[in-house]
Amino acid sequence: MLTGLDTITWYLMIAAAVTVFGMVRLLLVRDLLARLIALDVTGIGVLLTLVALAARSQAPDAVLQALVITGLVIAVAFTGLGAVLIRRIEGARDDDDAAVPDRAPDEQTPGADSEQDHGLSPHDQGGDPQ
């Protein structure tokens, strides 16, 4: 069945599928960590596309490989930044749950409060020496 496809086409198809799966998951899932991982998967799909495109010629395309390496470095950077932010958000939620036990846990789900920031809630300003 697959004899009609060469290796590069195969890889391009896999890359496209990985990218699309990552993006769909990114847009649909609520859990923050799952979204971050979905973003990583999307990044891997894009980089896989570039690697497959680079491998088409006899000598692999150095320019595309340089793009992939830079993309990997940036993926590490954004994953780190995202992980720190998620840890802080979840940490703040745990503090809230400890301080205000009757607060419903889904009160702070992302997206539910999309049209407003909540930097001004009285709880946030509690420790602010203004």
Add this chain to the structure above:
Amino acid sequence: MIPVWSALAEFSLGAVVLAPLLAAAVSMLVPLPARRVLGAAVGLLVAGLVVPLVVSVSAGEVPELVLGGFEAPVGIHLRADGLGAVFLAVTALVGLVLTGYAAVLPAAEGRCAGPKGWQQGHPGFWPLWLGCWSGLNAVVVSGDLFNLYVGLELVGLTAVALVALGGRGSWEAALRYLFVAVLGSLLFLAGVGLLVSVTGTLDIAQTREALAEVADPEAPLLALVLMTLGLGMKAALLPMHRWLVPAHSSAPSGVSPILSGLVIKAALVVLLRAWLWAVPLSGGAQSHAAVQWLAWLLGALGAAAVLGGSVLALRQTRLKPLVAYSTVAQIGYWFLAFPLLVSAEHDDALAAGAYGAVIALAAGHAIAKAGLFAAAGLLKDRYGTDEIAALRGAGAHHPALILAMGLCAVGLIGLPVSLGFTGKWQLATAAIGAGQWWLIVVLAAGTLLAAGYLLRGIAPLLLQSEDEPAAAKPVSVRERLGESAVMLLGLATIGTGLLGAWLGDLLGVGAWW
């Protein structure tokens, strides 16, 4: 041109990118007060470095620098044409004023969890802002697609971290911004990779030459679609705008003006580079029809953004979200011009008019919106709220600030004399030239709505308040200095309105036609 100036311009080209980056690294090593001094010094240095570049470009030269002597396609190629010079100058002006604003007002830098609870002033502001500035300059002077990508990522990641300085209320907005910004750059990277796989080069000029000879238009077209989608996310074009409002309104008061004024423009510059410089739109007849279709889609989304963003701004009860929705609306104007940029007749004069309009609107917006956001942030920090109802009567304590906000509003509404007016005038002229009357209707409606929401935001500050506002405490010297920064931006909004003709000449240098 005197050779000394040319050499200086070439030196400045590298220095405007590397000096803030180096300063960002150095600022990590010193304590907070020294960071403020360093930030202000670097701001002055960068503004000084931009002067020879602008002088050189306005004399008709295009300064170029090949870093390390490696020629394209491998080396790093910096180039300052008219587009680069305009945005370098605007970034330097707004950046310098905002640096001063953040240096005198600790609250503008964000909030930091200290031993005694949340404290004003965040030492992380300075390395991040200087890194962001370096990225902004890198984006506008970059001569190749690879550095556009790297610069865009540097701007995006530092901007996300800057939002997160606003304390716990801003973290979720920052994370959401991170997801959108990174997904946008990944799509852009995929587009760049596709272009490279066809042309074998990253240099923008070489890409254009190589694509002119490519018979099959599908790959470049797909690349253009991917890049446009990614950059549309980063520029918050209407259906992809929902991340912008929480991010821009929960950011610290020194950061919101940077985000709304400058960071959004980086995506616009890259989009213009991709559409007008890298991909020749006159490829094949079939490709051209598809590009036109895409341009019309962008134009329609732009019109929806102008109207929808303005209506949503009218409905806000708080000052910072109102200003943020105003940004969503103003972004729409830049995309309105896309159908005129790639009109079927290849009318270069028409395209030049539309292009001049986009740049004038974007440059005017950068200055005016930075001023308005800085003013809104100052009021929010002082009174602890940005509810418009609670700020009623606050103008009595800040007459100069309200005047400055009014000057910025002139630019955002598009009244003469301001770049906003110049841009709308040029866009209307180009629309009439192309026979696109619907554009005039959108422009007029957008202008009226902008007047409405800005009046709704600013007028209550001037009203007599029934009970004396809580802020009976006197306005400190630092706050007065912060107000004067806003005043500088307000005056610049009006002052740059006189430069419309010069701007048009400048944009002609190194343009794609």
